[in-house]
Amino acid sequence: MGDRVRNEISELLPFYLNGSLSVEEKAKVEQALSADTGLEAELKLLDRIRTSVHEELPGNSPGELGLARLGRDLAQAAPVRRPTLAALAAAFALGAILSGVIAVEAMRAPDETYRQAGAAPADESLLVAFRADATAGEISDLLVAGNYVIIDGPSALGLFNVAPPEGVDPAAAVAELAAAGAIVESAEIAR
Amino acid sequence: MAERNNGAEIDSLVAQIARGDRMAFDQLYRHLERPLFRFIVLRLNDRHRSADIMHDVFLEVWRSAAAFRGQSSARTWIFAIAWRKAMEIHRRNDRVVYQETLPEQIDESTDAATAIAQAEDSKAVRACLDGLSAEHRIALELTFFEEMSYPEIAGVLGVPEGTVKSRVFHAKQLMLRCLTSKGATGGRKSYG
Numbered sequence: 001m002g003d004r005v006r007n008e009i010s011e012l013l014p015f016y017l018n019g020s021l022s023v024e025e026k027a028k029v030e031q032a033l034s035a036d037t038g039l040e041a042e043l044k045l046l047d048r049i050r051t052s053v054h055e056e057l058p059g060n061s062p063g064e065l066g067l068a069r070l071g072r073d074l075a076q077a078a079p080v081r082r083p084t085l086a087a088l089a090a091a092f093a094l095g096a097i098l099s100g101v102i103a104v105e106a107m108r109a110p111d112e113t114y115r116q117a118g119a120a121p122a123d124e125s126l127l128v129a130f131r132a133d134a135t136a137g138e139i140s141d142l143l144v145a146g147n148y149v150i151i152d153g154p155s156a157l158g159l160f161n162v163a164p165p166e167g168v169d170p171a172a173a174v175a176e177l178a179a180a181g182a183i184v185e186s187a188e189i190a191r
Numbered sequence: 192m193a194e195r196n197n198g199a200e201i202d203s204l205v206a207q208i209a210r211g212d213r214m215a216f217d218q219l220y221r222h223l224e225r226p227l228f229r230f231i232v233l234r235l236n237d238r239h240r241s242a243d244i245m246h247d248v249f250l251e252v253w254r255s256a257a258a259f260r261g262q263s264s265a266r267t268w269i270f271a272i273a274w275r276k277a278m279e280i281h282r283r284n285d286r287v288v289y290q291e292t293l294p295e296q297i298d299e300s301t302d303a304a305t306a307i308a309q310a311e312d313s314k315a316v317r318a319c320l321d322g323l324s325a326e327h328r329i330a331l332e333l334t335f336f337e338e339m340s341y342p343e344i345a346g347v348l349g350v351p352e353g354t355v356k357s358r359v360f361h362a363k364q365l366m367l368r369c370l371t372s373k374g375a376t377g378g379r380k381s382y383g
Contacts, residue, residue: 011356014331014363020340041307042363048310049366050335052317061228062242067220070249074213077254 001036010042017046076188124170125151125190126162126177134183142183146176161190197222198264205265209256216253223266226337227273233329234277244280248273263346267339270347305374306367319369327362334359 001009009032015021016029033039062069130139143150147165164173170189177187201222207215227248231241251272259268310316320328333344341359345352 007360010363011360014334014359015341015356018334018338018340020338020343041304045307045310045367045370046363048307048316049320049331049363052313052320053331053335055313056317056320059229059232059238061225062245063224066224066242066246067217070220070246070253073246073250074216074253077250 001032006032006036006039009036009039013039013043014046017043017050124164126164126170126173126187127190128160128162128177128187129185130160131183131185138183142177142180146173148173148177198266201269202261202265205252205256205259205268208253209259216249219252220249223269227270229336230270230329230332231273231277233332234274234281234325236325240280241277244273244276247276251276264343266337267343267346270333270337271349274347274349306370308374310370312373315370315373316366319366319373322369323362323365327358327365330355330358331362 009029012021012025012029016026021029033043142148143162149163149165150160151163152161162177164170174187174189177184201219204215204219204222208219224245228241228245231244231248232238235241235244248269252269259265263271320331323331329348330344333339333347334341339347341352341355344355348355350358
């Protein structure tokens with residue numbers, strides 16, 4: 001067996017030992033092992049190293065206290081739900097409507113209804129997900145009524161980055177949007 | 192210890208978390224908390240900071256489970272998050288990574304028989320493991336404790352598969368050299 005092939009087999013030995021090789025690789029290693037006692041010796045050494053790694057104490061991990069700490073934070077960190085096709089369609093429709101709004105507003109007046117993604121962001125913005133069954137009209141009415149400005153979105157997950165009205169506490173804005181539970185699935189302060 | 196065959200269970204738990212299942216999250220935490228903590232401590236060597244990183248990892252899993260598309264196993268995905276976060280801290284601290292001089296071929300100065308005899312002494316093996324750089328130690332951890340395949344380890348560490356194989360190979364060479372040296376000197380020689 002040449003040096004190159006031997007080194008190749010030698011590199012596979014640790015993964016032969018942990019049982020993660022493909023059937024072909026495993027057969028190749030076994031064939032080499034039967035022909036080379038040096039590789040057998042390497043395998044023994046690796047097995048001893050493996051045992052030592054397993055014997056090593058994991059140390060004091062946070063355990064249940066860590067889970068309790070997470071429990072407090074999870075309440076404020078809503079999971080990002082995978083958007084349904086309906087939600088994506090609604091987001092797309094809203095995006096199309098807003099694109100129209102941007103075009104009209106850009107021609108008409110300098111007052112701000114939509115701040116483009118490249119523009120300077122508000123001090124604190126919100127991440128908002130709308131319900132899959134909310135219509136583009138309902139979403140639009142909600143945002144216009146509350147003087148919210150879409151900064152960016154929808155993201156690949158269907159999330160919109162929304163600026164609260166000037167002078168409004170972001171936490172209060174989150175509460176206001178969350179109260180529109182029939183339209184808004186989740187709202188949180190963007191970090 | 193992580194077992195290769197609990198990968199499907201972790202995949203399933205992450206799928207449930209993607210639907211907002213808090214009980215699945217608790218189960219996942221209990222499955223992965225200890226190995227993840229071990230893994231992060233190996234990189235940072237700081238238990239308090241490692242606990243904070245692990246907290247962030249689980250929060251990210253909770254927030255992003257729905258975005259996980261299954262390009263890798265969920266376990267690989269979670270360890271990769273942990274690795275990325277630990278490396279961010281590591282880089283921020285601007286720590287210097289000690290890189291051993293690695294033999295490309297079997298080192299002529301090593302004596303496999305002596306090394307294997309020394310390997311019967313678990314203290315000697317432990318001392319040699321402690322002397323490895325974090326990169327090599329982590330490669331051995333993922334191979335022998337997590338029992339990951341080399342493509343999975345490559346996914347966690349964000350390096351090519353060939354790099355993983357050669358890193359584990361070099362770790363073994365360094366262990367061989369260290370154990371030979373301990374055998375030749377009665378186990379008193381330090382190794383770094």
